[in-house]
Amino acid sequence: MTRARAVPYALSGFEKGGLLALSEKDLGRLRAGPLAAVEARAIRNGLCWESIASDIGFDPYLYRRHDGFISARKLVDLLEHVADASRRDAEIFDEASTLQIGTLSILDYVTLCAPSIEVGLRNWARFQITCNTAVSVSFRVEDNWGCMEYGPMAQLGKHNQLSYAMATAASSRFMTLSEGIPDAIRIEIDAPAPSGQAAFLTKHLSKIQFDCPRTRILIPAKVLDEQPPRSESNLYRVVEKAALEDVTAQIGVESPLGEIVETINTQLKNGHISISTVSSALDISERKLQRVISAEGTTFRQLIEETRKSLAQHYLHDTQLSMKEICYLLGFSETSAFSRAAKSWFGKPPRLYREQVNKS
Incomplete structure (x- = not known):
């Protein structure tokens, strides 16, 4: 493979904002599976993935490990750096919306195979620790909406790209749960709108609001009792058991x-x-x-x-x-x-x- 040009790594809001007192462990970590898509985007934009990984300080092929996790600090720095260096801050919307099922490990299956949409959405929050210990996630039903809400991310410094990725990866999966969701979904993101364009934004911009207090995804409550198309009771029992075991393991690690x-x-x-x-x-x-x-x-x-x-x-x-x-x-x-x-x-x-x- 031809070695692409290296781009000097710029420190993110962590170091600039004096947040070094918070250790990487304090800030949590996220599953490394999606890094494969970030690598592809970096190479596509002429960036050297190995050099970026070396400068930020992570294994460039961490995503190949089943149990691979990356610290939230390094992931935020990585995503912001790739967006800045490529001058394409909206590409992550298309990247996150097309992540293959299974990229988020057991979290994908325990959500998509659930017996009802509400159970699946509650599982998304319930088993979030299997993929993400950096940002809290909760689900509740109120005012005719099912609300998936992400906790505050200010402790991560500038985190526009992470917010875009989290909101898009989740909402694109939720849209597959029912034909009634894509047209009715509402997406609120706690970051300013990107300057660039993306196919996901073009298609769903009317449903997205930026500069919100929290990142939230709103699903119409009328579909919550529906059965998702991938629902399968026997498979669900297997994956839920695996998810519970994974949660126990993660609690012990974290x-x-x-x-x-x-x-x-x-x-x-x-x-x-x-x-x-x-x-x-x-x-x-x-x-x-x-x-x-x-x-x-x-x-x-x-x-x-x-x-x-x-x-x-x-x-x-x-x-x-x-x-x-x-x-x-x-x-x-x-x-x-x-x-x-x-x-x-x-x-x-x-x-x-x-x-x-x-x-x-």
Whole structure:
């Protein structure tokens, strides 16, 4: 292969903005699979991929590894550099919208093969950690819309290209879930509009709004009960199990919270759980436990809530346990308390949620 010209690497907003106090681990990481498309774009624009990778500091062929991840800091620098050096800041829309299914690993399949569109969208947020630990993602239904919302990205410095890529990769996949989505979808991006053009923008510009407070994708609620065209119950059970295993592995890699969550899980059925009982089980002081949890950007109460929610999803979908048994395992004193919690998590009572996620 002919070696293309190298372009000097310019430091991004990380170094310029004095954010070096935040380590690469603090900022999270993202799956490296999409880097293959970034490499193709760089070479197409006459840039030397190996030189760029060397300057930024990552393995240029990281995307060939099944377990390959790149730090958010390096990915942001890479995407901004390629856009600036090629002077084509909109190409990433077409690149992200044409990523092959499977590029995002198990996240693609657990979303596209789900029994309903709502379950698939909730899975996109639920299993985001398998591909992305840098930006939080949540899903909720309100005001006749299903809203997929990405958390703040200011800590990443200038991140226009990453926002474009995240919004486009997600929305292009969601558009395949129902014929009613492409014309009704709304895409909000927390970055200014690019100066260049792209086929994806030409086709969907009327549905995209830039300079928004957060990156969000809005899906009409009327399609959420539909079955996606790729839905397949047996395959879904396999990929969901794999996704749950991947989440467990990622929690162990990314955060010291894994052991804490496991302890909370074990103690919930005792009916009384507190930071004192958890710290005692872990053989550390309450103060140290509080420091660890705070350093991870959460609270003890939020950990209990998220653990209960995750377990409830598992028990309602993967077991035949009665509501009374699930209530006991989650540490609720009454089934009415569990029902109220389930409504806040899933937008519906636990029995109805179980019926909908288990229908084939």
